[in-house]
Amino acid sequence: MLASRPSSRSLVGAVAALLLVVSAAAEAELRVSDLDVFLNDFEVTVHVALLGAIPPSFQEGLQSGIPTHVRYTVELWQFNRLWRDRLITSKVVERHLTYNVVTKEFRVSSVKGEARPAYSTRELRDAQRVLSELRGLKLVPASSLDPAEIVYVRVRAETSLNGDATMLARMTGTAEKTERQSDYRTIQRVQ
Numbered sequence: 740m741l742a743s744r745p746s747s748r749s750l751v752g753a754v755a756a757l758l759l760v761v762s763a764a765a766e767a768e769l770r771v772s773d774l775d776v777f778l779n780d781f782e783v784t785v786h787v788a789l790l791g792a793i794p795p796s797f798q799e800g801l802q803s804g805i806p807t808h809v810r811y812t813v814e815l816w817q818f819n820r821l822w823r824d825r826l827i828t829s830k831v832v833e834r835h836l837t838y839n840v841v842t843k844e845f846r847v848s849s850v851k852g853e854a855r856p857a858y859s860t861r862e863l864r865d866a867q868r869v870l871s872e873l874r875g876l877k878l879v880p881a882s883s884l885d886p887a888e889i890v891y892v893r894v895r896a897e898t899s900l901n902g903d904a905t906m907l908a909r910m911t912g913t914a915e916k917t918e919r920q921s922d923y924r925t926i927q928r929v930q
Contacts, residue, residue: 771919792871796912818889886927
Protein backbone atom coordinates (compact mmCIF):
# COMPACT_ATOMS: atom_id res chain seq x y z
CA MET A 740 0.00 0.00 0.00
CA LEU A 741 1.19 3.47 -0.77
CA ALA A 742 1.15 6.15 1.89
CA SER A 743 -0.73 9.26 0.93
CA ARG A 744 1.20 12.50 0.71
CA PRO A 745 -0.16 15.61 2.35
CA SER A 746 -2.06 17.76 -0.07
CA SER A 747 -0.67 21.07 -1.15
CA ARG A 748 -3.65 22.82 0.47
CA SER A 749 -2.82 21.44 3.93
CA LEU A 750 0.82 22.46 3.44
CA VAL A 751 -0.21 25.98 2.44
CA GLY A 752 -2.55 26.13 5.45
CA ALA A 753 0.25 25.10 7.82
CA VAL A 754 2.62 27.71 6.36
CA ALA A 755 -0.08 30.39 6.62
CA ALA A 756 -0.71 29.51 10.27
CA LEU A 757 3.02 29.71 11.01
CA LEU A 758 3.29 33.09 9.28
CA LEU A 759 0.31 34.35 11.29
CA VAL A 760 1.99 33.38 14.57
CA VAL A 761 5.30 34.95 13.51
CA SER A 762 3.62 38.15 12.32
CA ALA A 763 1.68 38.47 15.59
CA ALA A 764 4.94 38.23 17.50
CA ALA A 765 6.65 40.64 15.08
CA GLU A 766 3.97 43.30 15.67
CA ALA A 767 4.99 43.51 19.29
CA GLU A 768 6.78 46.72 20.12
CA LEU A 769 7.93 46.34 23.72
CA ARG A 770 10.92 48.58 24.36
CA VAL A 771 12.65 50.52 27.10
CA SER A 772 12.27 54.15 26.05
CA ASP A 773 13.98 55.89 28.97
CA LEU A 774 16.79 54.52 31.09
CA ASP A 775 18.27 57.10 33.44
CA VAL A 776 20.97 56.42 36.04
CA PHE A 777 21.48 58.99 38.81
CA LEU A 778 23.54 59.50 41.94
CA ASN A 779 20.83 60.74 44.32
CA ASP A 780 21.33 61.03 48.08
CA PHE A 781 24.61 59.12 47.79
CA GLU A 782 22.89 56.13 46.16
CA VAL A 783 22.82 54.86 42.60
CA THR A 784 19.21 55.32 41.48
CA VAL A 785 17.52 54.16 38.27
CA HIS A 786 14.44 55.40 36.41
CA VAL A 787 12.96 53.23 33.63
CA ALA A 788 10.02 53.83 31.28
CA LEU A 789 8.67 50.96 29.22
CA LEU A 790 6.71 51.46 25.99
CA GLY A 791 4.22 48.85 24.86
CA ALA A 792 3.76 47.20 28.27
CA ILE A 793 0.20 46.28 27.25
CA PRO A 794 0.35 45.39 23.55
CA PRO A 795 -2.84 45.15 21.47
CA SER A 796 -2.67 41.35 21.59
CA PHE A 797 -3.15 41.52 25.41
CA GLN A 798 -6.26 43.72 25.30
CA GLU A 799 -8.86 40.97 24.93
CA GLY A 800 -7.30 38.81 27.65
CA LEU A 801 -7.00 41.75 30.04
CA GLN A 802 -10.62 42.84 29.45
CA SER A 803 -11.79 39.30 30.25
CA GLY A 804 -9.96 39.27 33.59
CA ILE A 805 -6.57 37.67 32.77
CA PRO A 806 -3.84 39.64 34.62
CA THR A 807 -0.91 41.22 32.80
CA HIS A 808 2.49 40.85 34.47
CA VAL A 809 5.55 43.07 34.01
CA ARG A 810 8.94 42.06 35.41
CA TYR A 811 11.94 44.38 35.47
CA THR A 812 15.39 42.94 36.13
CA VAL A 813 17.80 45.81 36.83
CA GLU A 814 21.49 44.95 37.08
CA LEU A 815 24.48 47.10 37.98
CA TRP A 816 27.67 45.92 36.27
CA GLN A 817 31.33 46.90 36.64
CA PHE A 818 33.12 47.25 33.31
CA ASN A 819 36.41 45.35 33.02
CA ARG A 820 38.65 45.94 30.00
CA LEU A 821 40.66 42.74 30.18
CA TRP A 822 38.15 40.25 31.52
CA ARG A 823 34.42 39.66 31.82
CA ASP A 824 32.30 42.40 33.34
CA ARG A 825 31.37 41.82 36.98
CA LEU A 826 27.80 41.89 38.26
CA ILE A 827 27.64 44.12 41.34
CA THR A 828 23.96 43.84 42.20
CA SER A 829 20.66 42.81 40.69
CA LYS A 830 17.10 43.79 41.64
CA VAL A 831 13.84 42.34 40.35
CA VAL A 832 10.63 44.36 40.44
CA GLU A 833 7.41 42.65 39.42
CA ARG A 834 3.97 44.21 39.02
CA HIS A 835 0.68 42.97 37.72
CA LEU A 836 -2.38 44.63 36.30
CA THR A 837 -5.84 43.16 36.78
CA TYR A 838 -9.22 44.26 35.51
CA ASN A 839 -12.35 43.77 37.57
CA VAL A 840 -15.17 43.16 35.12
CA VAL A 841 -17.88 43.96 37.69
CA THR A 842 -16.53 47.33 38.90
CA LYS A 843 -14.81 48.12 35.54
CA GLU A 844 -11.68 49.10 37.41
CA PHE A 845 -8.00 48.45 36.67
CA ARG A 846 -5.67 47.66 39.57
CA VAL A 847 -1.86 47.76 39.50
CA SER A 848 -0.25 45.82 42.34
CA SER A 849 3.36 45.30 43.30
CA VAL A 850 4.20 41.61 43.52
CA LYS A 851 7.95 41.65 44.18
CA GLY A 852 10.81 44.05 44.79
CA GLU A 853 9.00 47.13 46.02
CA ALA A 854 6.60 48.12 48.76
CA ARG A 855 3.97 50.39 47.32
CA PRO A 856 0.21 50.50 47.71
CA ALA A 857 -2.02 49.17 44.97
CA TYR A 858 -3.17 51.74 42.41
CA SER A 859 -6.77 51.61 41.16
CA THR A 860 -8.28 53.54 38.27
CA ARG A 861 -11.02 53.24 35.67
CA GLU A 862 -8.75 54.44 32.85
CA LEU A 863 -6.51 51.95 31.07
CA ARG A 864 -4.14 54.77 30.15
CA ASP A 865 -3.45 55.62 33.80
CA ALA A 866 -3.00 51.97 34.73
CA GLN A 867 -0.58 51.49 31.85
CA ARG A 868 1.45 54.53 32.96
CA VAL A 869 1.77 53.21 36.53
CA LEU A 870 2.58 49.71 35.29
CA SER A 871 5.28 50.83 32.87
CA GLU A 872 7.21 53.43 34.91
CA LEU A 873 9.82 52.39 37.43
CA ARG A 874 11.01 55.45 39.32
CA GLY A 875 13.60 55.84 42.05
CA LEU A 876 14.84 52.26 42.27
CA LYS A 877 17.85 52.38 44.60
CA LEU A 878 20.53 49.88 43.65
CA VAL A 879 23.54 50.41 45.96
CA PRO A 880 25.07 53.12 48.14
CA ALA A 881 27.68 55.08 46.22
CA SER A 882 30.15 54.54 49.08
CA SER A 883 30.28 50.82 48.25
CA LEU A 884 31.65 51.56 44.77
CA ASP A 885 35.18 52.54 43.86
CA PRO A 886 34.97 56.13 42.53
CA ALA A 887 37.33 55.32 39.65
CA GLU A 888 35.60 52.18 38.39
CA ILE A 889 33.37 52.26 35.33
CA VAL A 890 29.84 50.97 35.84
CA TYR A 891 26.71 50.59 33.74
CA VAL A 892 23.11 49.45 34.22
CA ARG A 893 21.39 46.75 32.18
CA VAL A 894 17.59 46.47 32.25
CA ARG A 895 15.63 43.45 31.04
CA ALA A 896 11.85 43.87 30.88
CA GLU A 897 9.32 41.10 30.31
CA THR A 898 5.59 41.41 29.95
CA SER A 899 3.14 38.54 29.73
CA LEU A 900 -0.44 37.49 30.16
CA ASN A 901 -1.04 35.51 33.35
CA GLY A 902 2.69 35.46 34.19
CA ASP A 903 3.62 32.95 31.46
CA ALA A 904 6.80 34.34 29.84
CA THR A 905 8.07 31.17 28.16
CA MET A 906 9.50 30.99 24.64
CA LEU A 907 6.24 29.43 23.39
CA ALA A 908 4.25 32.31 24.89
CA ARG A 909 6.55 34.81 23.12
CA MET A 910 6.04 32.97 19.83
CA THR A 911 2.25 33.09 20.18
CA GLY A 912 2.25 36.78 21.11
CA THR A 913 1.17 36.50 24.77
CA ALA A 914 4.59 37.48 26.13
CA GLU A 915 7.36 39.87 25.13
CA LYS A 916 10.89 40.62 26.26
CA THR A 917 13.32 43.49 25.71
CA GLU A 918 16.68 44.62 27.04
CA ARG A 919 18.63 47.89 27.19
CA GLN A 920 21.99 48.98 28.55
CA SER A 921 22.91 52.43 29.85
CA ASP A 922 26.00 54.43 29.00
CA TYR A 923 29.20 53.81 30.92
CA ARG A 924 29.46 55.90 34.11
CA THR A 925 31.86 56.64 36.95
CA ILE A 926 31.00 57.87 40.43
CA GLN A 927 33.53 60.69 40.33
CA ARG A 928 32.96 63.60 38.01
CA VAL A 929 35.05 63.54 34.82
CA GLN A 930 35.76 66.78 33.01
